[in-house]
Structures are given as C-alpha cells and as structure tokens.
Amino acid sequence: MRERSTDFTEPRYESSSDSVCIIPARGTSPDFPKKNFKPIGGKPLVAHTIESALDAEEIDDIVVSTESDELAKIAREYGALVPFLRPEQLSEPDVLVTDVIQHTVSQLQEREMSTGIEITDETPIVVLQPNVPFTRPEDVDAAVRKFRQNSDSAVISVKEERDYFWQRTNGHLTPMFEERTVRSELEELYRETGSIYVTKQAILQGGTRVGRDPSYIVTDTLSAFEINSLVDIWLAERIHEGPTIVFRVDGGGDLGMGHVYRCLTIAAEIEGLLNCRIQFVSNPEYPAGIEKIESEGYTVVRADPADGIDQIRSLSPDIVFLDVLNTREEAVHTLHDTSAVIINLEDMGAGLEHADVVVNALYESSSEDANQFFGPDYLILREEFADVSPSISEEVEKVLLTFGGSDPLNLSTRVVTALVDERPDYEYRLILGPDFSDWDELNALEPEVRDKFEVLTNVTDMSELMKWADIAVCSGGRTVYELAATGTPAAVVTQNDRELERMETLAADGIVEFVGHGERTEASEIVDVVVDLASDYDRRQKMSKRGRDLIDGNGIQRVIDIMNDVITNDDDGMYVR
Template sequence: MKKNIVFRTDGNGKAGIGHVMRCISLSKELSGKASVTFILSDESKDIKQFIEDNSGKCRVEVLPDVGHEYIHGKPFSSEHSLQDAKYTENIINGLGEVDFLIADHYGIDSKWEKQFEGMVKHIMVIDDLANRKHFCDILHDQNFYVDSKTRYDSLVDNKCVKLLGTSYALLRDEFQVTEKAPVKDKVESILVSFGGSDADNVTHNVLKVLTQEEYKHINVNVVTGNYGKNKHAIRQICDNHTNFTYRQQIDYMAKLMCEADLFIGAGGSTSWERMAVGLPSIIISIADNQTKICEDMAKEGLVKYVGTAKNYNPENFKSCLNEVIKDKKWRKFASEEGRKLVDGRGAKKVAAHIFSLLINIRKASDSECENIYNWRNSEINRNYSNDGKKFSYESHCRWFEQIVESEDSDLLVASSDNAEIGVVRFDYTGDKSLISIYLILGWHNKGWGLPLLISSINWLKQNKNNIKEIKAEILHKNKASKQIFADTGFCVISESENTSLWLKTV
C-alpha cells in the first residue's frame, strides 16, 4: 500500500524558491513508495506549474488567500498561523489518511504544527534558522554550522529525530557524482549563479568584474532562474562577450558544475551541490539566513567568503578572485573536503528516515517459525549469506527455538501496514551486538533496505540501552548492503577474503 505524504512549503520571486527545490528533491525519493501532495499559499500560486513539471507525479494544491501578507523569514502571526493551518487542514481532510506532513517554511512553528496532532501520523520540519520551537517527529537541517549538533536542543522534544548537517543535504540524483576530474593548474572555466530570483542583482555586479580584459581568456557560464528580475540585462552582457554563455532555468546544473574550475554564487543550498561535485567556490551571502553558514564554512577553509550582497565591494571580490585563481593548493583542498562532507545521497537518507517511522518492529513469535524458514531459505537471501547453502526445516526449527529462547539474541520481524517486509537478528556480547538483516522475498529492490536498517537501530537504542556498538559482517559482493550500512554511519574496521566487518557506535 502506498503511503500518503504532504508538503507545506512556499516559493516566489520575493522569497526565492530554495525551499521548494529541496522539497522537490525529497519528493522524488518519496514518490516511488508514496502519493505526494504539495500545498502552497496563494502568494506562491505562480510556481504551481513548475512543481508539477519537476516533481514527477506530485499533486499541487493552492490555499485560498488568508488575508495576511507573509514577511519572509518571520514566523506567522498567531492569527495568520491558525488561518493557514485551517485551510491546510481542509485540503488534508480530502486526501485520506496522511502518514507524514512535511513543513518547509520560515512562517511555520509549533503553534501551526500542533494543529495537526492526531490528524496526521507524523510531522517533519525542514529548517535552517533554529530560531523557534517545533512540534515534530523529525527535524531536518542540512546546513553547515560549527554548532550544528546542539542548535535545536531546546527547540524540539528529546524524542525528535534530528537529521543535521551536510550528510542530509537534499540534492537531486544528478549530484551523486562518483568521479571528479583533477583540479587543474589554471582556472579555465567559471560558473556563476545566484539562485532563482537574485533580488539584489549580485550576478550583474559580479559580471562587471569578470568582463574586464584580464579575464577574457576564461570561459564564463552564467545561469539565472525564471524569477530573476534582471535576467534580460544579464543576458545582454553575456551576448556582448564571446567568452560568456548565458543559460536560464536549466536542468543540467551538475554537468556544468563538473565542467567548471571555479564557482561564484550564493551561500544557499547550491553550496551542497558544489561540494558534492568537488567544485571550489567564492560565495556571497544573499540572505540573512545564509550569513552564518558562509562564515562557518569560510572558517573551516571550505569556501572563500567575500561578505553579504548588501555590503558587496567589487575590489574585495576581485582581490579574492585573483587569489583563488593563483592558489591551486586551496582549490584542491576545497574540492576534496567538500566531497567528504556531501555524498549526494542526502535525499535518499532523509526519505529512508521518513519510511523508517512507518515500520513496526516486534519480536518473532513461535507461530512464525515456518514463515521465517521460507524467508531465510529464499535463493536471493542465501546468495548473500556466509554459507549460501539450503538448510533443512528440522535444523531451522532447532535454530529458531534456540534464538527465540536465548537472552543473548533477539529475532525481530518488521512490517508496514500489516505486511511483513524483513527480518533482523541481534546477537549480544556484553555491550556489543552483531546485526543480521534481510528483506523478505518480494521486497527487494524497492528501497526498503535502508529504512529497515534505520528502524532496527532505533529499536535497539530503545530496548537495549546498554549496547554501545553494533557490528555487521558483509560479503564483498553485497554492494547494496555495504551502501546502506555506510549510509547509517557504519565504517569498515577489517576485511577478510570474502567479507568485511563494519562497526557503528551507538
């Protein structure tokens, strides 16, 4: 049975469309196992078609005008919040049972979120301001902050799952780059982009420097969005210079980033796209919420930061540009460190955490002996077991009875919507555990392996709080398992001829 997931977000020329873009990236990972609906305010109705065109099969609904103008970056007033929640409820009531409500909006806080308690199964919040309380089961903030682990401690409940940092960056599939060309000795190509709207016209200011004679040997690609109010003037500048190429609202940004030697742009979500492909960057903060991110990244040497758009100084920018062009060592460092921080799989990981909360895990009962025998003995699961041979029902029954009665093991069955999807076993030695996990026949290659592993680890934390580490033995040929264990923070600690031993501290 498909799940039912709803996004409440907004985006327009005034506020930018970064919130919408990251929600679209996440929706694409969800839509294979869920029906997805976007809910927008009346102020964002102009991007309804854009979302429909770019999010696959997602449904898009627009709220009636609530009669309150939203000030970007500020929480809704109490009256505005209640009115928005009421109209949102009206749409949700027509969608059937909703498994997850995902809010990505600076106007939304705990007052709005509490209106949906009991109406939806779970609530997730996507945020990056950490300036208001939230009532949610999952809190996501993909940004780089020196204090990222503690920013939300006083703003969410202790039980809230916090997905924090660039490992969870919501990027499109195209940014899962496996190979990156070596950093060149010389900068031959620069990519310039300041987001979908560029309200402060920073692109134009940067191009005034890049069009100077000393940079005519460098190819410059300029990308704007459909909502950029100065896009026509920028196109004209590009048309007047043979080393410039202008593009608008493209769907191959990763390709351009992989081809570029240097990026010049904003400090928003494209920062994680650039890091994923290993592209060194000079950045300018174009919004208040970007400034601390830019400063913290610059402190770690990950980017070169030249200040805010409102305080833009062309001489400072030019000085930084010349320094970066000469400094191959820094460009190499930024490229390598960026790829370590962002692997491009953030949307897959976040989607897996969402689905993990829709999985129920229970101890296996005596009546399930035969079912588990059939699941264990399926060819696909035996292919990835250490032995790989078929075993008899009698030997299985002896094993099953021993495992179920043992105090040193737990045999668990995972289900969703009353359908069994997988089996997990934990074997304990002191404060250490060994995990064995497999999906039931019919559930392979459907994206349930990672949610099952996450749900299993959560069960262990809740039920065996003395356990300090988890190990897993994985066959070298089992690439899918190696990927999901890496996605949950396991690291290889040893290898043998056929297997590798993985470890995660709890």
C-alpha cells in the same frame, strides 16, 4: 538476476546458478483455504514473494514448489520456475517445510539438464515463505551475503521485540523481564519471522533448515507481517495502498527553488520505494514553484491562507513534510489533529518544537532532542549529483556564476561585469533562475562585456555545468553544497543574513571562499577572491576534497530512514511494494 525461460520441453545446458530460491506454496491451506491465491493489490499472495525474490540481487533462480496446477500457472506468470508438481502427500497439514525443501532440491538435481540449475553442497538455498508478502529484497540479499561469510551456519530472519513477555511455568506466569520499565529499556528478544531462511544441503540433511547455531538478520515489522487469516488480508491491502504524503512547500521569488527541489527529490525517492499517494500544497503567490512541481506530474493544491493548514487537513495525510522555513507554533500544533506524522525541513521557527521530526541540513544546532537532526549529513541532493568525479585543472579557464532562483541583489550583473573587466580571457557561463527580474540592466551592458559570457536559463544539467567549471561564484544556499558534492571550488556571496553563519563555518573548514554579504561587498572584492583562488592550484585541490568529504550523497537515505523510524518505531522499513 538473469532471465530464464519457463519452457522445459528441450534440454538446456547453462552455467550453474550461484543460489536458488525455493518458495513452498500449497494450493490449499488447512487453516485458511486457498490462502496463496488471495489478492493483495490486485496480485495473488504468492506473486508478492516471487517479486521480492526477482528484485533480490543475490538470487539467480526462483522455484515454486506446489501440488496445484492452478498455482503453478500463476507462479510462472509472475516469473518463477515450476518444473514439476510435488506429490499431494507433501502438501498435507503435518508435513514439515524441511521435507518439502529436500524434495525440491532432489527433484532439481535430477532435472539439472533441463532446468540449468545445478545445486552443489555449497549452493545457498534460499527459502521464502509465500504468506509474507512484504519481504524486502534488501533483507534477502543481506541474508545471502551473511551466509556466504560463514556457510556452516544457516541464516534466519528475526524481528526484535521489546515488550512485557511472560512464560507459563507449572501453570503460573513468570516474567521474562527483570523489572517493569519503559519498553525501550527492556532487554530485546528475537522472534523468528519465518520469512527468510538461507541454508544448504548438509544442514537440510540433518532434518532441519535452521541447524543448531544459526546466524540471523533483523527485519522490520512489515517485512515480518504474515498472512494467516482474512483479517490479515484486509490489513495487507491497507499496507499495500501505502500512506498519503503531503508536502507543504513554496519556491521561486525571494525564496529560491531549493525548497521545491528538495521536496521533489524526497517525493521521487519515496515513490521508488513504496506505494503511496503524494500531494503538494503551495502558496499561489509563488507560481514558479507550483509550475515546477506540476511539470513533474504532481497535483498542487493552492494554499489559502498562506499556511495552507486547512488544505493539508482536508487531504487526510498520514505524513506531512513542512518545508517553509519558519513555521508557526499554532499551525504545526493544529496539524496534530490529523494524527499525521509531521516532519519539518530547514525550519528555525517556533513550530519546530511541535514537529515529530526536524531535519535541518543547512543549519547546525546544539539541541539534544532525539528527533532533531542537523548538519550536512542530512543534505538531500538530486540524483544528478551522485557519483560525480571532479577534475581540478591547474590553470583556470572556465567560471560558472549562479545566484539562485531570483537573485534579489542582482549579483549576476554586478559580478559578471567586474569579472569580465578584470579577466576577459576566462570563459563565463551565467545561470539565471526563473524569477530573475533585472533583465533590463543585464541586457544594457556594453557589447564588449555582454559578448563575453553565455546566459543559461531553464537549466536541467546543473551537475554537468558544475563539472565543467574550474571555479564557481554563487550565493549561500543549497548550490554551495551541490558544488561541494561535485568538488568544484567556490567563492560565495550571501544574499541574506541567515546564510552568514553557515558560510563562515564552511570557510573556516576550508570548503569555500566566503567573500561576504552581497549588500555589503563590492564587486571588486569578489573579483579579488576569484583571481586569488585561481592562482592557487593546491588550495583548489584541497577545497575540492574537503567538499566531497563533507557531502557523501547519502542524505536522502538518512531522511527516509528517519521517516521510517518514526512511523514504525523500527530501525528501518515501512510501507513497501
């Protein structure tokens, strides 16, 4: 959206806008006096709708129509245009919104030279109501795009309802449903929310902003939430505060750091979408994970005992993410006393049967439970891995080695020694995690070996290192999927038994070269696989493509959508800014 000045003292000559948003806002409302001035989250009600319009990509100009000097001042402070005040008679209780919109369009056309806003017969006119504070910019954009596809019909926002509705006929109630059944099986009805309308002059001139056969977009519960009373204001304040979200996660040592990075990625994504309070609970026996979380600005409550159930409950959470591998049945069951939504990540323990949602991106399952989601579609990647464009070199020159946060089998020393001995002409970079403990053995290597590779610690640009590499050698954790996302061919050596099955699956699909379990694999076997892969340019190209096809980068959004669904019982949306 382009910025505009609110100074209209001089004529302005600018290109016409593609769309104009009109927000009709009375200075006084007959049923709820001064409604549009009421504060929610420290901002006047009307400001929330203005900000939704400002965040919408499909809106170019935002105009507030009001008769109030005070409300006009507020609207300008928050970025809207108020080039004129409408007549008092257009703010009377019986005046239709359509009349206000027609007046606003007429006045803007008269003031085109000073405002720079040109409204043609085909200009999308977006009407947003000021008493719907949580209108989602994405919904506004969807409505405008739908209107552009068929501008003969207006677009309205609706809310899907499945309930036992009745209508009064001749003094009697008649059911609007055929039979009583579970709500999810009832035929859906659609309620006009009043939050979003997209129309044009020809439709308005017919005396309505909707027309006879409107198109529609379906919004969620909170996007349709209206303010019509003081009780609504109180509810809106609570919605605006957002939920308390607790992450129970450990990282470092034998666990690696993947769990911590996953939770940090989810936390950052949630913070970008909504107001909330985020807390972490971690076992103090894993200080590396705690240090990383705190370095990102989050507070960490130390878990005591290791489950941390008492600490989680003390935080009064609305949502709990459990990312601790194998949860206990009793622990998860106890958390239900908090009434929080419980989401388990990468969990194969007994507790998953008691979670509200289970998301296991690294494990496949035949479970038919509708609240269990398995497979790489739900893999959560850090932002740095988005939209990486690989380049597969015909000749291999650069090899990246990375074996997790702790590398308990010390594959780093074994594999780099064997590779340097076999192919000293390659350029090697070895990434060591924060809990790598075999420095003495690594530093004891002969200078002719040690000088052939670069050691990297505290890495902050993993995606760039993966792009740099022609081939990677790694363990069987999250790094495999990050390499797949970057299109980097990889040879994999697992460090534990739980990684075996999924690596065998990825190898069968031609996505990685799986060498075997590190405890049962000789370093020479790993070298043979790397050398063989380096000699097969066609195979590396195919591996790169298959890896990128497997990981589309939308896992984080799918997990957020799942969280929204279970909280609101809607298709999307929950707490919003």
